[in-house]
Amino acid sequence: MIKFPDNFLWGTATSSHQIEGAATQGGRAWSIWDAHAHTPGRTHNNENADIACDHYNRYKEDVKLMGDLGLKAYRFSISWSRIQPDGQGKPNPEGIHFYNNLIDELLKYGITPWITLYHWDLPLALHTEKDGWLNPDIADYFEAYAELCFSNFGDRVKHWITLNEPWVVSILGYAEGVFAPGRKSREEPYIVAHNLLRAHGKAVANYRTKYQPSQKGVIGITNNCDWREPLTDEASDVEAAQRSLEFFLGWFADPIYFGDYPAVMRERVGDRLPEFSEEDRELIKGSSDFFGLNHYTGLYASDVPPGEEVQNAVYGNGGIFEDQYVQLTAGPEWKLTTMNWAILPWGCKKLLEWISERYDNPPIYITENGCALDDKPEDGKVHDPVRKDYLQSYLTACHQAMEQGVDLKGYFVWSFMDNFEWALGYSKRFGITYVDYETLERIPKESALWFKDVISNNGFEPDK
Known part of the structure; x- marks a missing residue:
């Protein structure tokens, strides 16, 4: 039996834009993702999240399902434009009312709420009127929005994540242009990343000064990273893998x-990378009470001499190639999910150990891990043995890392249910709960029932 510590936290995760729907209901205004998805050609089959899983209207049903699965925690994000439609100014009482109800419903079932303040859905007005994340003032708008959340929800919410995957916002939103707001630049990703970090620092300082002493919560940030394994033992490839992780x-x-x-x-x-002011540095350094990590996969990394181009580049470089000069490849024998992401549990163990060594063994929460598969119901059930095996193998790797001294405190499956997968629309299913997008029926998959047993036993018997 692979057993986890008694206080290990078991949860699932979602984000507001991917599940809530009710795009213009209850006073919510459009975000950059509404605008992006309603622009022809930006998403799979031009699909959007106007309805998504209709969680806004079905949250009680969804929370009951979470309770039935025995979840200890639920990580969800707040739609900034639902509680502050233009990203500044007066709050929207209906939006605050919705999240108060959701939080209270979770607590009724003994489920600990973990709130992500920003999961990519910037209020559209902030982008069109204020240049969004390119404007240094965005840090102040974000701080004011965060304070709205701390003051309205912090009496019951004790776990806060400021930003989800700022790398994705910067690279997919501003370098590759495949995510909202759909921009392509070699300079803007670094400016955006800088302002995201400044916004995080200001929000954390606000919480620690005004709310943490009385509310007794914790606050941090969640970053995503795939493992980078050197393709060979050559020093140049070892350095390339390290360089790739540092850029990521x-x-x-x-x-x-x-x-x-x-x-x-x-x-x-060089000078495309902004400098931190002393004030920024003081706010940002030491600004996370835990290390939030979203992790799914990995690739081989090899060095490319400066000035040369990647040969047969199937995989994007996880950033701006001309700055890194790293080629990424997959092993031909690796099994892939429907995202074409390799299933590499050993990469998870190595990444956890890399983080622990580099950052002096911080408390780590895996805030997302899971896989997309082509799930279909049969006789009212959804068999997803590959997902069960995926979760089991990654949890085994997590346990091995913990045995090596890594301070891993909890694990959230992505995702609680199938949902709107951004530019890929509804073509990819990450959920442990199946969603029929025609009827909106929810069906817990076999992986969900397996995960229920893991939670109740605080561990599992590995397959022989």
Whole structure:
């Protein structure tokens, strides 16, 4: 039996834009993702999240399902434009009322709410009127929005995540343009990342000064990272893998733990990489009570001499190639999910150990881990043995990392239910609960029932 510590936290995660629907209901205004998805050609089959899973109207049914599965925690995000429609100014009472009801419903079932303040759905008005994340003033708008949440929900919510995956906002939103707001630039991703970190720092300082002493909660940030394994033992490939991790995770974690960007980024990005003011540095350094990690997969990394191009580039470089000069490849024998992401539990163990070593063994929560599969109901049930095996293998790797001294405190499956998968629309299913998008019926998959047993036993018998 693989057993986890008694206080290990078991949960699932979602985000507001992917599940809530009710796009213009209850006073909510459009976000950049509403505008992006309603622009022809931006999403799979031009699908949007106007209805999504209709969680806004079905949250009681969904929370009951979570209770039935024995979840200890539920990580969800707040739609900024639902509680502050234009991203500034007066709050929307209906939006605040919805999240109060959701929080109270979770507590009724003994489920601990974990709130993410920003999961990519910036109020559209802030983007069109104020240049969004490109404007340094966005940090102040975000701080004011965060305070709205702390003051309205913090009496019951004790776990806060400021930003979800700022790397995705910066790279997919402003370098590759496949995510909202759909911009393509070599300069803007670094400006956006800088302002995201400044916004995080200001929100944390606000919480710690005004709310943490009385509310007794914790606050942090969640970064995503895939593992990078050197393709060969050559020093150049070992350095390329390290460089790739620093451009990916170090970009956002180093300022929080060390006070500045990785030296290799300063060296290679040059004056396109902004400088932190002393005030910013003081706010950002030490600004996370835990290390939030979203992790799914990994790739081999090999060095590309400066000036050369990647040969047969199937995989994007996880950032701006001309700054990193790293080629990414997959092992031919690796099993893939429907996202074409490799199933690499050993990469999870290595990444946890890398984080622990680099950042002086911080408390870590895996705030997302899971896989997309082509799930279909049969006789009212959904068999997803590959997902069960995926979760079991990654949890085994987590346990092995903990045995090596990694301070892993909890694990959230992505996702509680199938949902709107951003630019991929409804074509990918990550949920442990199946959603029929025609009827909106929910069906717990076999992986959900397996996860229920894991939670109740605080561990599992590995398959022989």
